[in-house]
Amino acid sequence: MAPRMELKQGPKSTAKPGSRGARITDEVFRNLCLWTGVGFFNRRLCAPAAKNRPHNTYLCFSRHCKFAKVFLGSSDSALAQNNLAFDILPATIPPVWAKKSSPLWAFKFCKPPGWGGKGNCWVEWRPARQQAVLVDTFKEVNLVRLQEATLKGGKKRLCIVLPDRMDETQNQELRLYDDNREEDDIEDGMTEFAGVLFADQGDKSAIGSPYFVIE
Numbered sequence: 001m002a003p004r005m006e007l008k009q010g011p012k013s014t015a016k017p018g019s020r021g022a023r024i025t026d027e028v029f030r031n032l033c034l035w036t037g038v039g040f041f042n043r044r045l046c047a048p049a050a051k052n053r054p055h056n057t058y059l060c061f062s063r064h065c066k067f068a069k070v071f072l073g074s075s076d077s078a079l080a081q082n083n084l085a086f087d088i089l090p091a092t093i094p095p096v097w098a099k100k101s102s103p104l105w106a107f108k109f110c111k112p113p114g115w116g117g118k119g120n121c122w123v124e125w126r127p128a129r130q131q132a133v134l135v136d137t138f139k140e141v142n143l144v145r146l147q148e149a150t151l152k153g154g155k156k157r158l159c160i161v162l163p164d165r166m167d168e169t170q171n172q173e174l175r176l177y178d179d180n181r182e183e184d185d186i187e188d189g190m191t192e193f194a195g196v197l198f199a200d201q202g203d204k205s206a207i208g209s210p211y212f213v214i215e
Contacts, residue, residue, distance in 0.1 A: 026108075026121075033089055040088040040214050042110055044078055045160075047176045047209040055186055057176045057209065060084045061134060062192065063115055068123070068132035070176050070195035072186050075215060085110040086123070088214065091143050104143040104163070109134055125162055127172040127198035144174070149211060157211035161201055171201040175208030 033039040047057040060071040060083050071084055078084055087108040107123035111134075119136035125144065126133060135142075145161040160174035177195035199206030 030087060030089070033087075038090050039105075040086075042085045043088065044084045044215045045086065045088075045107075046075075046078070046213050046215045047211060048157075048213055050209075053178060053180075054183065055178070055181070057178045057195065058084050059086075059132075059174075059176060059196070060192065061109055063112075066133055067194070068196045069192050070178065072178055072181055072191050072193065077191075078215070082112040088146075091138075102145055102147065105146055106138065106142045107144070125172075125174070125198070127162060130197055132174075132196055151211065157213060159201070159210050160212060162198070172198045173201045173210045174212075175199055175206060175210050176212075177208035 030041075034041065045059040049056050055072045055074060056078065058071040058073075058078050060069055060081070062069055062083060071078065071081060073081075087110060089106050089108060090103045091106045092104045109121050109123060111121055120134040122135050122138050122142050124133050124135045124139070124142050126141075143163075145163055147159045147161045149157045149159050151157055162172040162174070164170040164172075175197040177193075177197055179193045179195055181190060181193065195208065197206070197208045199208075199210070
């Protein structure tokens with residue numbers, strides 16, 4: 001189910017009181033985002049390689065697993081996979097005067113043909129269980145903030161922040177962990193791992209990388 005959008009069509013004398021706009025389909029919503037140039041389409045969420053680890057770490061889903069995993073490999077090897085791509089779409093845009101005026105985003109998995117469970121495509125983040133899963137209904141728990149971070153040396157990265165509506169000090173952030181896999185293991189086919197984690201935002205003692213690029 002696509003995020004609810006209000007389509008303003010101008011006043012009509014026959015309009016019923018309390019009209020709340022029109023509900024649009026996932027495909028129409030995606031096309032609107034494409035037309036306006038807002039969002040990321042068929043892209044991969046990547047935690048770039050570290051100095052001591054030449055491989056990247058990607059968010060992925062597997063056909064026979066209910067929760068998200070990570071894929072380990074180069075950008076070229078990631079391109080060859082069919083289970084790493086997402087549409088990342090704007091879902092809510094607060095007014096500029098709001099304390100946190102950055103938009104909230106939803107991840108929609110680009111499910112490969114033949115996977116089944118056609119409706120289960122929205123990513124639902126479950127930090128209490130240290131999991132991310134695919135669901136068929138778009139809800140507030142699907143929403144995250146893409147928060148820019150600047151690393152030493154000036155490199156720009158994104159943090160995937162799960163905002164707490166009641167207390168911003170309780171925000172969680174997504175982290176991807178590579179299990180310290182060696183390159184020999186990856187070359188032998190050990191490329192997937194249950195390395196999706198969540199931690200308090202800014203917790204420097206937590207394992208995994210909170211810094212991402214969108215490829």
